[in-house]
Amino acid sequence: MKTRILIVVIIAFFGFGQFCMAEKAKQNKVNTSQSFTILATPDLQNLTSSWVSDFQKQNPGLKINIISYQGIGTPDMSKTGADIAFISDSYYTTPEPDHLWKMIVGRDAIVPVINANNPFYKDICKQGVSPERLARLFSEPGNMTWGTLLDNSSQVPVHYYMADDRSLRSGVEKFLNTGKGVESEAMVTRGSELVSRVQKDPNALGFCRLTDILELKNQRIVANICLLPIDKNGNGQLDHFENIYSSLPDFLHGVWIGKYPGALTRNIYTLAGTKPDNQNQVQFLKWVLADGQQYLNMSGYFDLGSSERAVRSAMLDNNINIAAAPERSFPWETGLILLVFVLIGGFLFSWVVAFRRDTNTESGVGISDGLSHFNESSVKVPRGLWFDKSHMWAFMEQSGIVRIGIDDFLQHITGPLTRVKMKNPGDRVQKGEVILTIIQNGKQLNIFSPVSGTIKTQNGLLNTHAGKLNTAPFNEGWVYMVEPTNWQRETEFLLMAERYTDWLKQEFTRLKDFFAASISVHTPEYGTIVLQDGGELNDHVLSGFGPEVWEDFQMKFIDASK
DSSP states (O other): OHHHHHHHHHHHHHHHHHHHHHHHHHHHOOOTTOOEEEEEOGGGHHHHHHHHHHHHHHSTTOOEEEEEOOSSSSOOHHHHOOSEEEEETTTOOSSOOTTOEEEEEEEEEEEEEEETTOTTHHHHHHHOBOHHHHHHHHHSTTOOBHHHHHTSSOOOBOEEEEBSOHHHHHHHHHHHTOSSOOOOTTOBSSHHHHHHHHHHOTTEEEEEEGGGGEETTTTEEOTTEEEOOBOTTOSSSOOGGGOOOSSHHHHHHHHHTTOSOGGGEEEEEEEESSOOOOHHHHHHHHHHTTGGGHHHHHTTOBOOOHHHHHHHHHHHHSOOOSSOOOOOOOOHHHHHHHHHHHHHHHHHHHHHHHHHHHHHHHHTOOOOOOOOEEOGGGOOOOTTOEEOTTSEEEEEOTTSOEEEEEOHHHHHHHOSOOEEEEOOTTOEEOTTSEEEEEEETTEEEEEEOSSOEEEEEEOGGGGTOTTHHHHOTTTTTOOEEEEESSHHHHGGGOBOHHHHHHHHHHHHHHHHHHIIIIIHHHOGGGTTTSEETTTEEETTTTTTSOHHHHHHHIIIIIGGGO
16 A cells, blocks of 8 residues: 555656656746846946846847946836846945845955964954954054054054055945045055955955955965954954854855945845846846856956855745745646645545554554644743843842743744753853853854843753753753842843733744745745745744754844844
8 A cells, every 4th residue: 555655656746847847948948039128337237248148149039138327326127118237236225216126146245354374363363353443443543553453462563455446445434434534555556466465464454355365266265365354243252153254155155144244245236126027037137146157257246155046046936925925827737737746645644644643542642733833822921030132031039149041932933952052150241242052953043141140050951951941941941040240220121021022022023024034035945834824933933944044043133132
């Protein structure tokens, strides 16, 4: 019986796969009788021409018109006569016109660079350099030292270089927020000359484009040059979530998910009045995200990472929504195949359930109800506890020691935790500092302390049974006992049960916004199933996603609540 079912399923999958391949081939075919028009800003004119020329060579007979944009700011697509546009950050302004569809197809980044033999290299990698300390180099005469950057007594001078590029200088000034120019007496004329000088000077610091320091053929940074790590939050150390500088792929990924300062990142966008549904336009944009990426390097920009290309290409194929997908018309052949699949799937499911029922009846184990929904009624809120917006709780014992742990809301999001990293007894913490790292199979989140004080005890049970954070967050799953140093003042910023429950309504809205904006970008195949049945979240919603989404959640949800 099992063998026959397996054979039927394999045949059905094979037939369905053949059908899908045939349908995909039809969809990928370009209709050369349908032309379209592209608008390009002046700085992207040559790049756009290269893209169009190569695509037309591969599709003889297809006509694509290019018109140059002469305006200022984001073009009004309804008035340009163009179907799609390519524009850079120099022209793109926010908020953009209503209903404007946009997608990033390439990037440019301004990077601070140092010599790989810098005498302070180890300290730089450990603590990074904050934008504020970089700005101090230009605030007063005599500040141009490595001691200024690293907060030590060193008087070793910084030899400062910057490429002679107006847009680059503008980006650096915006990043440093100095309110004054950052030109240097050692100004160089070309990025290649700047790189050469930094390679020869151990005390050099320069600002240039990322493409200036790349070996395009090997996709790596040129010899004797390192990226200067940026301490983005200015806390005097390069935190785990800030460290994107160990390799070029790590850096590019960090730029993608927003870990690199936005003022130093510039994008190349494609715009349209609405998401393109014309077959030729879609195929052209998908080609730009694939073979066309090579032209970005030739034009002084850098291409997207492979995973980002795949995500954006899938975005062109799918309508990505957080609710159930709208109804579409299907060919009758597709409907027939889906019907066969439903029948086979139903039959197989019934057999599996019956088999599990028999097995579980014998062993006395109940059958799982499957995924449940996660909403406000799911969260336990014990009275008598203080709750912090870091999603930790606090309770003062009769002894005056404060017991703290994570709230029920957070464990519903992460799902089963497999490990924790805790501070040690005797460590001092400040409210808002990282006090706990929760881990699920290598994916992790840093959680911030709700109070200031000295850790007296850690819950050693969590070292071997991290799951207690899920099953008993208010009992056996407590995390620390802390001797508070500013309890009376800090309780003014904590919430008791009623106010906390009201605040959670805002958190659920923020959570849904996060998944709508972030998860659909990283994993578009989940775009229609993460929020189901009119917007319900699945319990343990974050559990099934990879480290990229967890990093995004850390930065855009956890960190944003500080």
